[in-house]
Amino acid sequence: MPKASASLLPKPFRDWFKSRGWKPREHQLQLLAKAQAGRSVLLVAPTGAGKTLAGFLPSLVELAERNAKAPKARLKGGSLHTLYISPLKALATDIARNLETPVQEMNLPLRVETRTGDTPSHKRARQIERPPDILLTTPEQLALLVAHREAGEFFKDLRRVVLDELHSLVTSKRGDLLSLDLARLHKLAPNMTTVGLSATVREPDDLRRYLVPQRLPSPGGGGSDRISDPGWGGTAEPGEVALPTPSRASGATSPLKGEVVGTHPLADLVVVKGGAQPDIEMLDIRQRLPLAGHTAYRSMPAIYDLIREHKTTLVFVNTRLQAEYTFKELWDLNDDGLPIALHHGSLDVSQRRRVEEAMAAGKLRGVVCTATLDLGIDWGDVDLVVNVGAPKGASRIMQRIGRSNHRMDEPSKAYLVPANSFEILECRAALDAVHEAAQDTPDARVGALDVLCQHILGMACADAFRLEDLYDEIVSAAPYANLTWEEYEACVAFVATGGYALRAYERFAKIVKGPDGLWRVRDARIAQQYRLNVGTIMDSTTVKVRLGRSRRARPGTILPRGPVLGEIEEYFAETLTPGDTFLFAGQVLRFEGMSEDEALVTKAASGTDPKIPAYDGGKFPLSTFLAARVRAILADPFEWDRLPRELNEWLLQQRRRSVIPGPRDLLVETFPRGGRSYMTCFPFEGRLAHQTLGMLLTRRLERAGLKPLGFVANDYGLAVYANGDISARAGREPGFMEELFSEDMLGDDLEDWLAESALMKRTFRHCAVIAGLIERRFPGQEKTGRQVTVSTDLVYDVLRKHEPDHVLLRAARADAASGLLDVKRLGMMLSRIRGRIIHKALDRVSPLSVSVMLEIGRERVYSDDADEILAEAEATLLDEALA
Amino acid sequence: MTALLKNKQTTTEIGLGGMAAILDLSGAMYLPDEDTLLVADLHFEKGSSYARRGMLLPPYDTRETLAALSEVIFRLGPRRVVALGDSFHDVGGPDRLGGEERETLGAVQSGRDWVWVTGNHDRSLPDHIGGTVVEDMEIRDLILRHEPKEGATGEVAGHLHPVGKVVMRGRATRRRCFLSDGARCIMPAIGAYTGGLNACDAVYKPLFPKGFTAYLIGTERIFAIARAMLCRD
Known part of the structure; x- marks a missing residue:
């Protein structure tokens, strides 16, 4: 585009720029x-x-x-x-x-x-x-x-x-x-x-x-014959469809406001090209890093020194747990009493606002924060960004670094702080990406059907509509451009009567078609319901954390009289038992119980170590892009020279004792340990995909009679342990590993597991609320009486049985594909490693495997099997009776 | 009494009011001495009850509940069935019953005595629904009623929809359950859309002054869990 001239600006504006000593920028x-x-x-x-x-x-x-x-x-x-x-x-x-x-x-x-x-x-x-x-x-x-x-x-x-x-x-x-x-x-x-x-x-x-x-509205409207596949593999490529040309559409509706490519x-x-190259490096503490763990405790003194040497430092971490931990550690070191604050999404809003205000006023030297600060609020004068832990994505890290030095012509200064050896690899890969300005932001979304259901009801509230007109309008939105008429009709049917094959609710329809062919909302009450449930953010999945006060007259009685400290995820609260201690809002808290819908806590005695470490709200999976780069660094010994010496030696050891996998290979190691058989593998596809893989592998090993006991996963790989001898079986049966990791596990095995999966049920609940199947719960409204709300878990079970293809189940599956279960990525990995599995039967654990083995005990062993939990509880009683 | 499915142990026997009582994986209780099956809180037509208010839940809850009910009835073939109240989610429920569901209900009622105990959701039931309608009834030393009464002994009731929650090493599960101290039993709700009230709730305390054992309904069998092992929500 030719250079735009400042003459485009009217005089008062030019004068204003001048008065501030600015020049209008080119863009x-x-x-x-x-x-x-x-x-x-x-x-x-x-x-x-x-x-x-x-x-x-x-x-x-x-x-x-x-x-x-x-x-x-x-x-x-x-x-x-x-x-x-x-x-x-x-x-x-x-x-x-x-x-x-x-x-x-x-x-x-x-x-x-x-x-x-x-x-x-x-x-x-x-x-x-x-x-x-x-x-x-x-x-x-x-x-x-x-x-x-x-x-x-x-x-x-x-x-x-x-x-x-x-x-x-x-x-x-x-x-x-x-x-x-x-x-x-x-x-x-x-x-x-x-x-x-x-x-x-x-x-x-x-x-x-x-x-x-x-898609520009076609004069006839409606009736698309496009076919897309809403299944696991994402949406199929749109078929060749004759689109109305711009000129044809220009008379009837909106003129074209952009260019058309294809x-x-x-x-x-x-x-606007980025200004100076960011000044970014890996923090070298000249010490060997552990093979696992995410706390970076050895780097804390160095981070503290950096805060002391700079005006204002933002310390980014990946999870709230890390934020809590880092904040506590830094204060333990804080002999100078520097104003260092904590900021994460679970903290109470007023507390966050106080931190933000202090920050803008330049009163803070350091802020330990999570992704809540990723967005562009103006942050005063930050001159250093420290990113603790794995960067997870190249674009994420660049946006974070952008928080420092708000003037774009000066280089931003930043340090990456790896917490374990693998994170060194990841930091190395991220640094390379930053220097090449390579990006790995996610793919464009395919519009969710539950959101569409919500919108359709909203449009009926606004005005009566013709089915074809609304369809044309919807497919003009990029995320919905490939929406089929069939999917659209299913959504409309859902909004009207629930969209069930058994047409039981005609007389309760929320939107109805009039004799004029137009759809309208039934009555004002339905419109009111829509307004209360609008939006896609799920607040109801958190519970408030309230500080309780002991009643002096009756020791042991805790009254919910203290301030609200923030919020924790409902599923985390569900696993707490009274007496459990956990780190929150910079202190160790003791869980006392649920009061209404709040988690009642007291301050734990000083020196108490938090018992529950697994509060990991806000974890990000490693981006596909960085994962591929990490695999490439690992596979190429010439690259190892750029790594710290200890890590280099560790990789050499791995090569001696086992093998270094190629960039497209999957290394599977099996070895005995402590009377059990272990199997580790390293897909580098992120924790979510690995957890799903772990679930599916244990099911398959169970069927193969190998008696799996459990598994753990991290961002790089997973370890499964079993009573049966996996090495022996693989030795006896050529092709066993290929069979075990074959893509068909995403078929029936996945379906079976999903039926019971708590994650899937939670995904379904979100879809049900967004689509308006059930009403959003508001604070104080819930749990006021028995059975006031219908559990979506029960609805899920019934719907799955009677209408497995219902639009809400389709929406939930689409979410699971990329969300909590990351099935999509798992599918891509399984197809990538076809014929490329390298199995090594070892007599003991390899250096690479140690890193994931260390997660055992640290990570929760995943199992949704209710009977297992119940059997254990029952046995506890028996043991006591027999003792 | 044999389990139909392999690996599945469908029943657990306890003593109740001097009789044997067999707790079934379906949530029903069978009294062999009387050849009587007890079920509680079926809440038929809960889905359509919500639909009237704009929550269009899948309209399959009644047939789902009926499927569970007919499975246990045809498996055990009792002479008499007693439904302990709240069999319909509201008094209009019987009239909203679909044709297919009405047929299934007729089939399970046929050839045996059928007793509807009334509950707070279904204070009255129309004649066309079949069976006898009572407020409560006695069987030997047991009184069967919808809402449990404080101080009563030898009672089987529903109404409260007990569920037990167990947390073991960070893993939690919440299941429907029977609560019993040997003299009284509170039965779980069978209805497909019925939620539950945690067994740790204060409501249960006066009913079981000496404590209770919770019989949690797992996937494959019933588990006897001590009160001390149960957690609040």
């Missing part, structure tokens, strides 16, 4: 030019490039001109010109504050407002009647607005939607929902354009598609 002017040409655009820029201002500048210029011309019209009612969507409520508020500066200093005649869950109802009502010029909000609030009866009127003059942190929005169900709401906005306001603001991503085209309508319309792209 800011480019966005202005795009806006004037009526184009949608994706702006890809590193942190600190002035992305947000670039996104708003065109709107500010347009509004300044429009409102100056017609000041009276503005006073009468005004109309919404620009909508800004942010993934975080706090970010929206932050941006609103930042916008005040140019608006006030240039005395621009325009109104900027936010609309979040905290906005009082009178203000919401006023905003509908008299819309601001610029509205800043979140995807959930947008969904509610779009489902509003006045949506058509409210959005009719909308000119621009600015989507902030788009790269993070599109990777989840929130992004699916937002894409559907965008599709509706494109329809309500045909002249609207979109601006996406994003960090660097691997496939910018995915985001460019997201920003503009995909059959996929794309928004324009503006890229």
Whole structure:
């Protein structure tokens, strides 16, 4: 694109830039030019490039001109010109504050407002009647607005939607929902354009598609004959379909706002190249690292020294457990009493806000934090980022490093701190990736069906619709571009009557088709139900942690009178028994029991070691990209020279005692130990995929009569242990290992296991709530009486038995494929290693295997088998009776 | 009394009110001396009851519950069946019963005495549902009723939907259960959509002043678990 000229800026704006000692940046002017040409655009820029201002500048210029011309019209009612969507409520508020500066200093005649869950109802009502010029909000609030009866009127003059942190929005169900709401906005306001603001991503085209309508509505509408496979392997490639040409569509509906490459319309792209190369290295503590573990305890003094030497240091960790641990360790070392704070997603909101404020005010020297700080809140003057533990993904690490030094022309400074030997490999791979600026952001999503169900009900709440029209609108959203008519109909049927083959609920239908052929929501109560259940974020899976107070009169009685310390995952709370101790909010807490829906805790006596180590909220799997790089480093002895000497020697030992697998091979080792037979393997596909693999392998070993006892998994591999002799069996039966690891385990074995899997049930519960099958639970509402809610586990069992292909089960399976079970990745791995399994029967554990063997005892042994647990509990009673 | 399935041990025998009582994996209780089968809290048509309020749960709960019920009835072939109340989720339930379900119910009722004890969800039952409707009934030294009464001995009741939760080394499971101290038994709910009330809840305390044993229904068999091994939710 030709260089955009500063003359695009009206004089008051040029003067304002000058008054601040700034010059409009090239990309800011480019966005202005795009806006004037009526184009949608994706702006890809590193942190600190002035992305947000670039996104708003065109709107500010347009509004300044429009409102100056017609000041009276503005006073009468005004109309919404620009909508800004942010993934975080706090970010929206932050941006609103930042916008005040140019608006006030240039005395621009325009109104900027936010609309979040905290906005009082009178203000919401006023905003509908008299819309601001610029509205800043979140995807959930947008969904509610779009489902509003006045949506058509409210959005009719909308000119621009600015989507902030788009790269993070599109990777989840929130992004699916937002894409559907965008599709509706494109329809309500045909002249609207979109601006996406994003960090660097691997496939910018995915985001460019997201920003503009995909399939353009065909005049006849509806009735697609596309076939896609919603099964395990992800969606099949779309078939060849004649798409209406842009010119054909231009008369009837929205004009084209982007370019078309092939059959996929794309928004324009503006890229701001990163400034200086980041100054990043691995922290060398000149000590041998352990082979397993994630606490990096030996590196703590060095990290503390770094905090002391810098103005403000962000210490990123991968899990909340690591955050708690690191925070505690640093304070144990903190002889200087440096202000070091803790920030993670489980802590109470007020506590997090305090940390954020102190941070912005420059009062903190260090903050130990998790992914909650990955997003672009403005963070004052961070001059160092330390990443403890494995980086997990190249793009993740680059975005984190971007938190330091908010001026993009100066190099960001960062250290990677590996906690164990394998993490050295991973850090090495990540450093290489950073230097090549290679990215590994996830693939574009295929829109979830449960989200679609929610949206369909919302659209019925907004207005009556024709089946074909809504379909055309939905498939214009990129994540749903390949949605088949059949899938769509199944979703509509679900919303109407549950979509069951047994048509039992016709008279209870939530949406009904009138004699005019239009679908409408049945009554106001259903619309109210929709509003209460909107959104895709599952809050109900956490419980509050409240500090209890001992009752003086009756020692041993704990009253729930203390402050709320934060939240923990429900499934973690479920496994706690009174008396258990765990690390939370920087202290060791004793679990006293559940009170209503809160976990009641007391402070444990000082010096108590936490008993439950496994609180691992927020673990990320190793990215496919980094995994491949780690395998490559491992496979190439020339690469080993770049590794610390101890690690190098360790690999040499592995080569001597067993073998170093090639980059595409799967090494399987079997060996005896302590009277048991062990089998380890190293797929490097991340913990989630390995856990699923472990479950399936134990089932198969069970069937082979090898009496497996359990397994453990980490990000790199897994170890299965059994009473039967695996080495002997593999020696006797050539092809045994190939059979064991064959891809068909993703068929019946997977189905069987899923039937009982607690993870699958949890996945189903999420889908059921999002799709509106059952109502969201609100704090205080649940557990007030017996059997008030229906357990989705029971619903799951019944549905699975009677309608295994029901749309909600399809949605749950699609989630499991990439979510908690990572079946998709497992499938890719199994096909990669076909014919490439190297089995080594050893007489003792190899250096490589030690790393995963060390997880035994540290990680939970996975088993969903209820009878096993019950038998153990029953035996405990017997033992006591016989003792 | 033989288990039909290999590896499956479908029943466990306990003593109750001076009689043998056989706890069944289905959640039913069989009294061999009386050739009588007891079931509690079937909650037929719970799904359609929720559907009226806009929660369109899969409409298969009644047939699922009936399937469990007919399995145990045809396996044991009792002379008499007593349903201990809340057999229907609401009083309109019998009229919403689908054709197929009505047939299945007729088939399991046929050739044996059928007694509906009324519960708080089904205070009245229409004639067309078959069998006798009573508020409670006595069998030898046992009184059968829906809601357990404090202080009563020799009682079999439902209403509370007991479930027991067990946590062993970080692994948790929560299952339906029978609670008994030898004089009283609270039966689990059989209904496919019926949730449960944790056996550690204070409600159970006055009913079992001397404590109880929980008989948790596992996948393959029933497990006798001591009160001390049970956890709160």
